[in-house]
Amino acid sequence: MMDREESIQIKDRPHKNLHEDKPPEEHVSRSSALSDEQRLKVLSPGMLVIKRFLRNRLAIIGLIIIAFMFVFSFIGGLVSPYDESQVFKYIGTMSKEYASVTYNEEYRYVMADGRDYNAAAHAKFILARNTGKTTFTHQDTEYVIVEEGDAFYRIVSSQPIADITSFRGIVAINALDGEALTESLRASATEAILSGATQFTSEGVLYTVTQNGREYVLGRTGDAAIESKNILEPAVAGTTIGYSFAYEAEKAVRAENVSSFTVDGQTFEIEEEENLSVIYAVTDGGKTPYAIFSRMAIQPISQDVFLSLAFKKQLIESVAAGEAGFVQADQAGAEIEYSLSRLNNVYTVKSDTLTHLISIHEQPSWTHWLGTDKHGMDVMTRLMYGGRISLTIGFIVVLLESAIGVILGGLAGYFGKWVDMLIMRIVDVFNCIPFLPLLIILGSIMDTLEIDPQLRIYYLMFILGIMSWPGIARMVRGQILSLREQEFMIAAEATGLSVGRRIFKHLVPNVVPQLIVFATMGLGSVILYESTLSFLGLGVKFPLASWGNIISGVTTAYEMTNFWFVWIPAGMLILLTVLGFNFVGDGLRDAFDPKMKR
């Protein structure tokens, strides 16, 4: 074309510029130089394809998108200062549960020293009390319930001290080994036997008589425990409350007009308030708080916290007044706000405490360009690492499916006959397998087997590759079938070329274009498939990131509407990548199409 234009110009020139001393022969010779050898540089088919491809604007856009994705995923991950699953935290105040308060409706027991009155015995007590019995047996020991007041029982157990035989009014008492019986006890026992009583008191001690045919067993009782609905707790840390103190304190509080009592030589004073009583130990120098007595069960949430007397007093006051919260100074003197909330009969006390908090759903900022997700991880960084996985899976799956597809499709196409028949029936079978249900089953199997997330990715690649080769095999087979009958293949056979050369120099180069187009288009769909599977929770598992599972992290409408920065970027990346691969695939298809003009 250029040559022709030039020649026209040159032809025109002699008329205009005759005065120039250039010989006209030169022009003639130049214009006649339009020979075959001087044509435009001839391009090979490969170069033609590249040229046509580069002329396709959409394909270039696709190529740029894909290049960007690669840079973003593979270099971005290296540049990013954060790790894939690095969790960001900050120190902040958080309302934490501090204590709970209940109005106690259950019996609690305090065991006497040296006795083994346990929870099982306690349960039997409850049973006996509810059925109106006064005795119950636990581990071969008989216990007697002695009512001391309203919802206040003393449990005594009896130990045999003598065998008694009664015959026609004659009572014979035989003391067991090591027991000495006083005369008054013997008299009281005889009297009780004759009157048929089962209990009697002698010298302030309760005795029991158990009949066993004509024989009787005389038992002496001792305190085993007290059962009460009231709660007696130490007022200061480190104090332990003994049985006798508990018994005496309970009796003293219950009794009217008693403001002090003595246990083991120590005098205690009671200060009664509306809902609780404080028991002080009286010493020479004055009195110190010793225990708190109330129907309220106050328990700290954390076991190592000891609730102070002042806190408990304040708390019970607030609960009784129905307040929503109160302020109480802690041990260091700092005022801490507590809030009270009620659920059924349980009041929960919450306080604001300073703790390490995870930066969940942080808005985009210079430190986190796309904010953080619900696990407090940097969204941008996760997108980069997710892109790596998505693209790697895409490429490896396509490579795998192409390898299987080309080999099997090539065999089927080249050899035909029963080989073709067999392979194509396998392809049919694979096409009949419902893809998604199978993957869902495999996904749940992998969940059950608790397969390592990293390993799971390899399995995913393998499964996707195994499942998607039939398309390529079919395409390659079709191509080879049609190429095999082309005259250039027959000519190659006629020239006596070897089978290998015929396949690799004549067949394969003619299949490669379609294969490249197919594979490029396939990349997009594999990435989409991986996203779908990850979204359904079957593919790449947290904490590893993939674009699909970043989106699936957003599960509620609230998250979706408020935290757009978590899912929109991942969605955009999937969209752009698939679009990019499709653009490039379309561009390649057009470029490889020989019917396209150059």
Added chain:
Amino acid sequence: MIDDKRMKEDRFERRPSEVSLTEASLLEVKNLKTYFPISSGLFSKVKGYVKAVDDVSFSIQRGTTMGLVGESGCGKTTIGKTILRLTEITSGSVTFDGIDIHALDRRALRALRPRIQIIFQDPYSSLSPRMPVGEIIGEAVREKRLVAPEKFDDYITGIMKDCGLQEYHKDRYPHEFSGGQRQRICIARALALNPEFIVCDEPVSALDVSIQAQIINLLKALQAKYGLTYLFISHDLSVVEHISDTVGVMYLGNLVEYADKASIFDNPLHPYTMALFSAIPVPDPDVKTNRIILEGSIPSPANPPEGCKFHTRCSYCMEICKLEVPQMQTIGAGHQVACHLYKDGRRIG
């Protein structure tokens, strides 16, 4: 175009057989049958056969050209392919230079391949689109080490020049060439292997008339230069008349008439040949040709008529034609015909 000096230098030694057997026929086809099975149904049960070539015998002398004419679908191309063993034979034999081609094993066949070449009808599909022309022509030469590597380039250039191609065409791709040039490439590819026999399967029918003449003349020139033997398959009678020494006429898988060019064109014996030759256009508007119009169309080769296959369309059809298959008989000097009209060397009908 023909360079004797190059010929002496570059062509490799002729095989001894060629020198010693000048009088013998180079190719002998005897009772050749090529049937294609028709299979259908679930288990590919063979239901019948397409008798593409049904009992054909002829022989070609070294250095001559045999033209093979006939309607489309009469089995011309199948004969060509069967001679090259690109299609397997059903029965009969193809003997090339004393070698039964269809009895060879794979290795021997590959060794023999360069000696028999084929040029196809369609120059567009017979060249691999992803190979430069130099590679297409020289590929098999290189693989078979027919020339020394240092002489390879010159050898290919020489062949290309013989075929009217330029040296710079080597690096170009088939799509950049016109139909005539492509056919030259095909001829160069065949010629590069130094064959003795070339099957030209309608090599000019896809080309326009002026190019046809160039190609035909090229083939003739090459034949003169290298002493090639051609089987020239065509349905274009004027081309066949121009190039051939002997001519065979085929109808529905059978060779119905076979004679040297002069006697068959001057004195066609078989009714089919007569009808065929009457269709040759004469480039003179004043000449009234007495054209024989054949009724009906060619019957299916899967289910050919009984007796003489041509009897359904033959204007001379007799009772015997419907019952008996006519045998090849010689009339006069080597003029063979298969027709019941002739008996004991003379026409009876």
